[in-house]
Amino acid sequence: MNVLVGNKLRMLRKSKNMSQEEVADYLHISQSAYARMENGESGSWAIHILKISKIFVISPEELLIIDDKTNNGSSSGAVTQLSKKVIEQYEERIKELKKVINDLKKKNENKM
Template sequence: MNINVGNKLKQLRKSKSMSQEQVADYLHLSQSAYARMESGESHSWASHIDKLCEVFEITPEELVRGEKMIVGNIGTNNGVGYAEVVNQLSEKLIEQYEERIKDLKQTILDLKNK
């Protein structure tokens, strides 16, 4: 998911003719922290979703579209609201962290056994 969102962030930034540093300043981050978001190395885009959507003039749904999440338009009765999008993102991030922790524990075990 991070790589897909990262690619979208990069495309959006370039479409606005902005530098990574400009977006990072808007988010009150270092340029390197923002670069990690674009490269998919960081999950922190989720905690900055409001500001990212504001700077790129998009909705959260547009940022995560195509991420196998079923979302609707914000503010519609038949769509999924902003809170649910955030919940879906949070659940997905937790899954990714749990998987990463599992992989790291296995790596530690393998190293101990050498």
Template sequence: MNVIIGNKLKKLRKSKEMSQEQVADYLHLSQSAYARIERGESSSWASYANKICELFKIIPEELVTNDIRQDEETTNDLNETLIINQLSDKVVEQYEARIKELKKTIKDLKRKRKP
């Protein structure tokens, strides 16, 4: 749960273009304590839930619920990246094969040109 909240806090913070230090100052925490919350290493976020919601203008339910839509978007992004990488690999393989063919053709032409 702490990792989910931490990731959500990081996204919220970045969407507001805030630094960890700015959020930490607002919550009256050290930057390192806030960084531990974002990394999911601390559950102290619960003590600051109301102030966090106030800062990011969200309701507490939004903070603690796992957004399935975001998980689906992340999965879709990963799938698209995988497909692009696979296609790129295939294109590279095709170009390498074509280069090999052209090198052979050049070699054959050079051999035919020499008496």
């Protein structure tokens, strides 16, 4: 799934005549981290989906819609699987952030 989104990112970036470095700077990540997203080696695009949508002037849903040019013949079920994967990644991130918040609250309580 990351490959499908990565292909879409590459297509969008090239349509805007932008370099990987320019997109990476906008996202406040390294060029190599962005390259991993485009190559499908990283799912961190999900964390940056709102900024990605803004830079390419698309809705987040448009990033997840995979057309024939992007998926090279993959089944339409890939979109559903991709949506589920995004939800799972966000849920995991929310769990991580809740743990960080609880840890910070405990630290703050111990200081008082």
